Amino acid sequence: MLRNDMRLLTHLRHVDLAVPDYDKQLDFYAGVWGLTKVAEDSGISFLAAEGSPEQYVVRLRKAEEKRLDLISYGAATPADVDTLAERLLAGGVQLISRPGRADTPGGGHAFRFFDVDGRTVEVSADVAARQHRRIEEKEAIPVRLSHVVLNSPDLERTRQWYERHLDFALSDTLNSPQAGDVLHFMRINRRHHSMGLAKGPHTSLHHISFEMRGLDEYMRGSGRVMRAGHRKLWGPGRHLAGDNAFTYFLDPHGNTVEYTTELEELDEDTWHPHVYDFSKPEVTDQWGTANAMNELIAKESFNDVDRGVFIAPPV
Template sequence: MIDPAAETPPAERLITHLRHVDLAVPDYERQLEFYTSTWKLKAETTDSGLAFLAAEGSPEQYSVRLRRSDDKRLDLIAFGAASPADVDAMAERLGRAGVQLVSEPGPVLTPGGGYGFRFFDNDGRTVEVSCDVAVRQHRRIEEGESVPVKLSHVVINSPNPEQTVAFYQRHLGFALSDTLMHPRLGSMMWFLRTNTFHHSLAIARGPHVALHHASFEMRGLDEYMRGTGRLLRAGVEKIWGPGRHLAGNNTFSYFLDPHGNTIEYTTELEELAEDTWHPHLYDFSDPEVTDQWGTANPMNELIAGKSFNDPDKGVFVAPPV
């Protein structure tokens, strides 16, 4: 079986890495309490109804932004670039291709500053690309600390996943690492990379545009399991895990935040030798594909339904901040 997304010629790669994921939430205080006290991100900057939450091991100014809003939505996904010249080149390339820009390249007005721009992807999500953001003073996470080191990857739902995969390959230079398929359902999830890590973005087939999950890297297996256990003791709803995926070879424990967004603790995401890597097509009806260890609850329709999330109310509507 040939995946049509694998045939899309990629653009020149100008994106270097994933920066942060921004969420709009109606119950702002409850979400802020959860992401700081329970999930263990650090509130570096807070304003009236706006919080910038950092992973303590990351040089990024923040990994999650929370914004008070009447509507639950994914405000944006942010990626890094190496230089203002690369930011300008990407904005020009997208504009020539007819992609709708939300803002032209210019100063970034969030913590750390920098230079960047925003645009809508083919499904209407807002995406930001920036460079020259000030490096945050971060620290080494010590043995036994069950706090996130960094934002690992973001997975999004699309009702048109083949087109969405092709968009990120053709316009942004993402490369396909692996694909998950099902004998009856066809291709269901595509893992895309923009550096040597197996994926920083993945596209899942879903009934509507929405966030599938955001994943946070832990220091190691012990810290990952300690974090998983800490959330279980706190009564946070776990929907899947702990286990280890085959695609990416990373561990997984999926939980729901207070607004029903799926978030994940993970560790040991695979780094690839890009010159020799060939994408796999994995059949996720095989239990070894979804969980090599066999320790997680079986993947079923309930788990899949939780990850569909609510339809995103921010489609083709740029966030106000």
């Protein structure tokens, strides 16, 4: 594993989805979910969070098959992007593109590659910042993208790949007496996790999480989505690992999306990962306010088999 002072990723930028019913998905994310459409061109749209300097946090692309197009992370400089690309090549990682000018809002210097499960990952630097603003009290829209959780059929292999090649560090693990390790929380900065890796039957997206201003805004937003008739999977509650609030919903195509707030920030020099027993209700929800986690809820977040594995998105 790389030393922390050699870590080249800085933060999560955006998550890109391909969707069969494009108009319905766009209405959801730019409507009740509270993102802002900032650009659109022939079946592809870019959605920003008002409190984030990222040009966009979700990209939607009209496609015949539902898939995760890519996950994008930031690096500090173009030189870091180039260095990471060379490291990955030397480590036998399959590059989709070499570092070069990004043809997306904000531009930048970027490249793409496949992770061990065949997901497309992008790393970029020098992306122009979007003019953003402070989210006001009682304004129940996402401040920023919080994290993404991915399903993997070989949890330990995927964890080790991200540690070795991208210098993710383990924050905490959920474990059950029956199933063993079921979820690893992985970080690239002080935030408890930018990515989670979940044990699933196939490679797919588990959920995308959006940070709200605070607990009041998180509850108001959760209530708005519930009143709009979208299916609530789980919540409201508060996890033990990460200490963040959660409410999970299904978007119109069955992707799980989360409102969260108050995710823990760690002292990376002194932090030691915990192993929490996922079967204990106080681990999944400290408050005791969420509906009980069960197999049906878990299966919803397994999502459909991702049809984009080891197939680069067209854009």
